[in-house]
Amino acid sequence: MSTKFPEVQGGGSLILAWQIRDKHVLVVGGGEVAAGRILNVLNADAKVTVVCPAAGLNEEVAYRVSQKQVIHVDRTFEPQDLEGVDMVLCAIDDPAASTRVWQLCKEKKIPANIADVPPECDFYFGSMYRDGPLQVMVSTNGNGPKLASIVRKKIAETLPDNMGTAIENTGKLRRKLRHVAPNIEEGPKRMKWMSGICESWSLEELVKMDEQDMDNVLTYYASGKVPTYAEVQVKRDVQS
Template sequence: MKSQYPEIQGGGSLILAWQIRNKHVLVIGGGEVAAGRIVNVLNADAKVTVVSPRSGLNDEVAYRVDQKQVELRDRKFEPSDLEGVDMVLCAVDDPEASTQIYKLCKEKRIAANIADVPPECDFYFGSVHRDGPLQIMVSTNGNGPKLANIVRRQIADTLPHNIGAAVQRVGILRKKLRKVAPAIEEGPKRMQWMSKVCEQWTLDELCEMTEEDMEELLGFYKPGTVPSLDAVRLGEADGAYDGPFLI
């Protein structure tokens, strides 16, 4: 008899959106792989320190240093570099040194990624598509990074051109809604109402939604209705709530 619950498929990773804003990330190495890692963590607003002799930096990493986007320690790695670090990204062509760095990270309980050595990684980097606030990651759990890149491009090619802008407008509306209905007990209703907006409005309509449209639309939150964009702009939608918000 088939179970009504999802079947467990072992061997996967827990894919999360890791918030590392203002966290201290240590990148060991200054080559092409390090350059890619640096872009990833800078996009997440991390504070980045690179440990590598300046002579070993490729052009892109050198640019990040010169632009003061990252701090450079112009020398080889030392254990003291791990003090105060939240994450370590190791990208050096020295397997023995990489293993020693990973062991030190484990002792200090610092999450680490050792490039191209899956068994010595607490997490993997996937292939990411970015469109404004929208991020889509494809991971092969270390089996085939190039294949992940191919799958990511195929997925990106199927997305509407305006999906990123639509996500951004929905985010603004959601923040406004939290101000209108801040109470914790309103959480389920907020989620249900926002779901209705996303389901009933097209991506084009979400992109076109102005600040004025949002303010008008929020008037329909209390009765729990979602009028069309045209109705919002014409002020003809049924169920409008004209009184003060007393949540």
């Protein structure tokens, strides 16, 4: 049998960038774990409702409520809270109540995460590193959250401080390119050309690239040439 293809490694999770902008997320609980979950989904631009007695809100969650970053329902969870919900995050210290939330979510086919109970989770929260548009998640599939945090810190230490800015500039250039070459059939050429820019320009050069540089870079696209940063600066000097 051929061994040139990757071997299947069962037991993993499908790691995805889940787009939940404007989706309705229900958080059951208001303690420290809930606070972390709330921040994660707010960073993804979700609409968040927190169901928890006011006395159970920790300082951070109470702050989110006071700033109207989340909607607060001042009582314990009730089944009707699931109406119109796209995702449920449960973080309470009552195993029986947590399982009931899980069962109701399964009945309604709502994806849910029951904190610290891997068998009752449709998805896990990994340890996240964030630098602007760059997001790196480390997951242990529920086996060792602390170890995930340690691995994430080691990865973060190897990344340049300005990686986020370089990615933001690359994204701007990519969007400009789509205006220059909007046709679907241009797709393969666009991808190859953008790959050439990312591979041939240094991180520092991508960070320094401004709007004028981007416009000058795009003048090379039609020919398929990938210009060097130096060539783009020469063109800039001529324009000055």
